[in-house]
Amino acid sequence: MTINRDLVKGLSLLAIALFFGLQANSYPLGTLGRAGPGMFPLVVSALLFLVGSAIVVRTRIVRGDRLEFKARNIALVAAGLLSFVLLSGYVNMLVGLTVMVLISSYAASDFKLSRALALSAVLACVALAMKLGLGLQLPLY
Template sequence: MNRHLARGLFLALVALGFGLGSLRYSIGRLDHAGPGLFPLAISALLFLVALGTMARAAVEPSERLEVKVGNIGLILGSLCAFALVSKLVNMSAGIVVMVFIATAAGRDYSWIRNLKISAGLLAIAFGFQQLLGLNLPLL
């Protein structure tokens, strides 16, 4: 199967799943949004990205889809490590551990890039905690 087509189909399925799920909630209006408006809007944008990805598959030369079970295991393992380290230590340490494990699934491994990604995710998490008042156990 074409790699770009598979990506587009997967994104379309995710978008449809969340978009249809958001219809169970009130959409409201743009001036008075309901709880279903934001997930519906994000789903619609993701579906547009999926359509663009599928169109790319029709235009560009085909790349064969390769399923790498080891990489899937690394990603799943990084999520499990995030949950475990967040529970035992704190969420900040969990984020860093998750990034360092998950990026091992990529083509080239860079400690400096991992530190930058970790710093960015930590900044977002602290922003959610401080600005939105979310109860995140970051420290």
């Protein structure tokens, strides 16, 4: 029996959406005019649930690719995440982001250094905008 890769993606998104949506209910939602701390995760979870549902429904219509587990790619992504955590804590977050993207991007079959560096730069800009624009306490530098 083959497992449809898109079906697994859709079900994973549904599970994540349900998990965070249920967690959001433990915080006050507030109103649309004055949102509480639970509003943002609830809205994002609802949108993620819709995307996951659409993917699951699409698997009933379009034949998808077979799911394959590649231990090398799983290990690379896990190493990227671990490097982000360690480098963000001991060096700074910009170095952690860059190393995470470089390691994780290497798991792609069409790895390009220029694309990985561009993605790192975009993520760094987003993190900087969140620090400066929203006042988040991120250890960027």
